[in-house]
Amino acid sequence: MDQQNKIDIKNIPVHVEVHQPKSSQGGSYAPRDRIYVRAVKGLHQAIRRYMGFVFMALFMLLPWLQYNGHQAILLDITEQKFNIFALTLWPQDFTILAWIFIIAAYALFFITAFYGRVWCGYLCPQSVWTFIFIWFEEKIQGTRNQRMKLDADAWSAGKFAKKAATHLCWVAFSLLTSLIFVGYFTPVGPLFAEFFTLQASFWAVVSVLFFTLCTYGNAGWMREIMCTHICPYARFQSAMFDKDTFTVTYDEKRGENRGPRSRKDKDYKDKGLGDCIDCNLCVQVCPTGIDIRNGLQYECINCGACIDACDDTMTKMGYPTGLISYTTEHSLNGKPTKVLRPKLLGYLLVLITVCAAFAWTLYSRVPFEMNIIRDRGALFRISNDGLIENTYTLSISNKSQYSVSYRLTVNADIALNWIGPQQVTLEGGETRSVPISLVMEPDATTAKALSIHFSVSQADQQQELLQDSTFFTGN
Template sequence: MDNNRIDIKNIPVSVETYKPEQSSQTKYASRDRIYVRSVKGLHQSLRRNMGFVFMALFMLLPWIQYNGTQAILLNIGEQKFNIFALTLWPQDFTILAWIFVIAAYALFFVTAFYGRVWCGYLCPQSVWTFIFMWFEEKIQGSRNQRMTLDKAPWSLSKFAKKALTHFCWLAFALLTSLIFVGYFTPVGPLFINFFTFEAGFWAVLSVLFFTLCTYGNAGWMREIMCTHICPYARFQSAMFDKDTFTVAYDEQRGENRGPRSRKDTDYKAQGLGDCIDCNLCVHVCPTGIDIRNGLQYECINCGACIDACDDTMTKMGYPTGLISYTTEHNLKGQKTRIFRGKLIGYFLVLVLVCAAFVINLALRKPLELDVMLDRGSVGGSLYRETASGLIENTYRLAMINKSQQPITLLLSVDSAEPLQWIGPTEVSLAGGESRDVPVSLALDPNEANRGRIIIRFSITDQANPALTVSQESTFFAGR
């Protein structure tokens, strides 16, 4: 018997897998429609007035004329953006980049200070949704009337109300889509050509696309855009802290909830708080949440629940502010720190990027020059010899007048060698015009050394000699 042998014992192993119980319920619950109740109050008046002002600006700005042209025209086809006296070209991409960076840090700063107020007061999705809900309320009635209408069987009255509602939605979506596309193409001809069926393919396609998107987003999807699609709802919590002002419910004051009579003054002796559990804060919420459940990412800080609750507290004779813009520290009886590291950091970065934008804009010259050696004119060669024995190089001077005023430019070249200029020495450009001007330079090989000669082209404003733009290039004088 081998004493070094190790006996092997077979141990049966059974792997248990978890199988969830089969249920007749669907995997995902269907979306329940939210019937938003209208409410009046300070915050809703502020929201409506701000929405009205910015909607009016949105609709009026494309119609404003400046120097005989559309004041704001983002012409993608011609690759230039006219914003009143400012014309931006692809070369000015850094300016657009700074604008986006400023907008981002301004959003971060506001969010760290006052929560998601951008969503509740100025976000286009929220503004259009509130307008669509206004149409719905005016045509179909109040919240209870709309719920009753949807439960009722189809009739001529129900069909008429539904059809009129969707007609108004589509009409408003079409109007705003035409205006939006009017920022990218002349708005006057767009309206005329669209309704006379003479608009171009891409213009019509863009208008119809944005019409359907607006109709779908504001009419059907609504809170889904805020709760499931918008990325801001997901990363906003990274900017929140315990000193951020958000819409919150004072649980210590409100609990326990329960109904009672207005004349009931000893409700606290019964163990009740100030919340009468009327659920109006839920009925007026555009995303359908219950703010009493605590901070939720679906909340867009529109303040509708604050106005509804304050109205109820006033009727009951209780102090207002059961739901308010407050901080987590304040709810716990601690002091709120307004000036804190995160907020100061966002503010300082915002100031820096604003300064960088202003400096970039101030240093921007209204002229652009790009010099390209034209080989095509000499069969792909860098230079050619003329019949008189001169060495000639041909260039294309790409010039852009970034201003909106006509300008006359003087063309010149600086060189250590005696180059002969062949071509125009004066060019006039209209406001916002770009032009390629071919010029040639010739050199007598007997008057200079052959080889590679560094030269510098310049364009100068005839009316303002201080405005000069130069670019270095090379003259090839052979071997």
């Protein structure tokens, strides 16, 4: 066999090492060790805080906005209509909601393929609420070391007061955000007033308390468990990664071998040491408690906290920053990073396509609807005047938020006389049944049935909706 074409065989160890759970007093084991997140400042944390503040402010303020005399965003499930400023969506408009979810999914895929799991670290509600809860801990219980000491100390009045104040703030913030969240589905002003005066409906109270409990449990107690064990995104995100994806990565070639040294030690490389001084700050600031120096791990949420902590240490030591950074595998190996690559362009193309389809769906949407119901008692009847008569009920729905006048007409190959109202005015969201009759002369046609076309249009003729039906002649 040609030695140049020989395939190297890689030996795979068959030994499996079993890691036993840590034992604790009493014979049971803890499912996880508590993570005490250390506060850190830096560029990435400033961006994360500002983005979290902006989107949290939007979340809290949007339900209170008014538009045309009603709540600007109200997803009223009981009435089966979603008001989003001037747009009202009904169950028939499910396609629009489907497009919104598809756009969100492909935008997430595109961002992940380009910059890793930054959604999780910067905008995911679980991460945002967790960082807010940690902020309450820092303000009430102190720094990381102070919180660890407080938990290790025996219970006292001071410890109880700090713990109680922390949980009270957690519950209060959970209740506030839950009320606002439920306020997207029911009028938010009356909800607040009725909830605190004990006049809210049963389901409103149950919904608020349920989301309060979920928020308190997720951000206060579960935290990283949601990211590492429950959230499905952590499991399939690697399918979108490649060697050109920017992720939080430790430069092993530059950092190893790690070890402590003084700032004045300029000959550390001669001792076989790399730039990592093994301060463990990257571990202490990580909200999921991983060591980024162990390589890419699915628990990493790409929040950049370890980057800021490491850059601060490198600056103090007088070393170049970037030992931990957003970089690609190709870049670490000295190869050029391909930003515009088939996978990324494919996600972008699909994203643009679904955005265009969403825009076209909105543009072509007719804000009214008509259903035709024939008289079930008889296909036709002979009137007292000897005319052939067919009876219909036109169900007209105004899907807009405004009062609109509609004009009703019919088109056929022969002349048909219309008996009933030909113009109706409906309030926003109103549906009305309009009974009408069509009549013709007995000798107008020899056909047994005629194809006819009902038309409903706005009085200003901006849009028109056509629907086919049949006129039976009795021949």
